[in-house]
Amino acid sequence: MKYKITVLKGDGIGPEVVDQAIAVLNAVGEKNGFGFDYHEELMGGCAIDACGEPLPQATLQMAKSSDAVLLGAVGGPKWEGLPGGKTPESGLLGIRAGLELYANLRPAVIYQALRDASPLKSEIIGDNIDILVFRELTGGIYFGERGRTGAGTAGEAAYDTERYSVGEVERIARLAFEAAGRRSGLVTSVDKANVLESSKLWREVVIKVSKEYPDIRLNHMYVDNAAMQLIRNPRQFDIIVTSNLFGDILSDEASMITGSIGMLPSASLGSGTLGLYEPIHGSAPDIAGQDKANPIATILSTAMMLRYSLGQAASAELIENAVKRVLEKGFRTGDIVSAGGQAVGTREMGRLIVEEVKNS
Ligand code: IPM
Ligand code: MG
Numbered sequence: 001m002k003y004k005i006t007v008l009k010g011d012g013i014g015p016e017v018v019d020q021a022i023a024v025l026n027a028v029g030e031k032n033g034f035g036f037d038y039h040e041e042l043m044g045g046c047a048i049d050a051c052g053e054p055l056p057q058a059t060l061q062m063a064k065s066s067d068a069v070l071l072g073a074v075g076g077p078k079w080e081g082l083p084g085g086k087t088p089e090s091g092l093l094g095i096r097a098g099l100e101l102y103a104n105l106r107p108a109v110i111y112q113a114l115r116d117a118s119p120l121k122s123e124i125i126g127d128n129i130d131i132l133v134f135r136e137l138t139g140g141i142y143f144g145e146r147g148r149t150g151a152g153t154a155g156e157a158a159y160d161t162e163r164y165s166v167g168e169v170e171r172i173a174r175l176a177f178e179a180a181g182r183r184s185g186l187v188t189s190v191d192k193a194n195v196l197e198s199s200k201l202w203r204e205v206v207i208k209v210s211k212e213y214p215d216i217r218l219n220h221m222y223v224d225n226a227a228m229q230l231i232r233n234p235r236q237f238d239i240i241v242t243s244n245l246f247g248d249i250l251s252d253e254a255s256m257i258t259g260s261i262g263m264l265p266s267a268s269l270g271s272g273t274l275g276l277y278e279p280i281h282g283s284a285p286d287i288a289g290q291d292k293a294n295p296i297a298t299i300l301s302t303a304m305m306l307r308y309s310l311g312q313a314a315s316a317e318l319i320e321n322a323v324k325r326v327l328e329k330g331f332r333t334g335d336i337v338s339a340g341g342q343a344v345g346t347r348e349m350g351r352l353i354v355e356e357v358k359n360s
């Protein structure tokens with residue numbers, strides 16, 4: 001049995017963290033009797049350099065015909081200032097939309113071994129923090145109409161539009177409620193319904209969908225309050241469901257309370273099993289190519305891939321447990337070494353996790 005994986009290493013630290021993730025995938029496959037056909041394609045700045053566009057057709061076609069897509073990160077100072085639609089980031093938005101991956105799952109979990117890396121006090125963390133953010137990924141202000149008016153005049157202005165249809169809110173809300181049934185049964189919907197019309201609709205639709213899930217509790221929170229509550233009392237959250245922009249912001253915040261953005265994986269899903277798996281962090285050009293990056297977010301993204309796209313839940317757990325054990329043994333990349341322990345580089349962290357997989 002072989003799975004077809006499109007690999008988009010991207011820019012900055014992307015290639016080095018993806019290499020470690022592939023090593024871990026191979027080790028799990030060898031152990032559990034399946035394999036992978038990797039197809040490396042270009043997306044982001046590297047694609048701009050090679051083909052003059054951030055998302056070549058060949059990349060999207062290959063991704064569409066795959067079981068899953070593994071992505072590192074895109075962007076960097078080299079490509080800043082390009083016109084909209086020509087940026088590395090627009091390649092990322094293009095592949096999310098092109099594959100119709102409307103739901104972005106971002107789990108923020110505190111590893112006990114890393115408690116001291118969290119900027120939060122121990123009494124706020126309590127026993128554990130385990131939040132799953134459902135970020136709407138193919139709508140809202142990221143994809144709404146935008147433009148400039150009055151160029152070159154004193155009244156020059158720019159605008160972006162937040163727009164949500166009932167159907168777009170329904171489908172992400174439904175996924176969040178379904179997932180809540182498998183967790184603690186609480187959904188917090190985050191919006192700005194005290195000001196924005198799009199948020200008023202968001203809230204109406206979430207309430208309507210919630211009627212189909214009588215066993216799930218539903219809370220609503222304005223986004224400014226949610227940003228505060230994540231720091232004040234993160235344990236009150238289980239599942240957060242929110243728009244593209246609010247989800248982008250709140251998931252970075254949620255990641256930081258776990259100690260480092262270098263720890264957080266993500267899965268982007270649509271209506272089928274095809275998914276795109278990427279760390280939530282960026283391309284970190286300042287440390288690229290120096291063996292300093294934390295590969296764990298990308299390695300944990302492969303665990304999500306095994307679980308959501310490939311139906312290999314046991315193998316996903318194998319990876320997650322291997323990561324846990326390496327952290328418990330005290331090995332740390334630079335971003336999490338403040339919690340104490342032994343500093344290692346990207347490659348060594350990957351090797352240690354591969355060893356744990358093999359020995360488990
Ligand atoms: C993310 C990133 C992207 C986003 C950028 C790189 C376009 O911040 O995946 O969270 O805003 O979605
Ligand atoms: Mg982001």
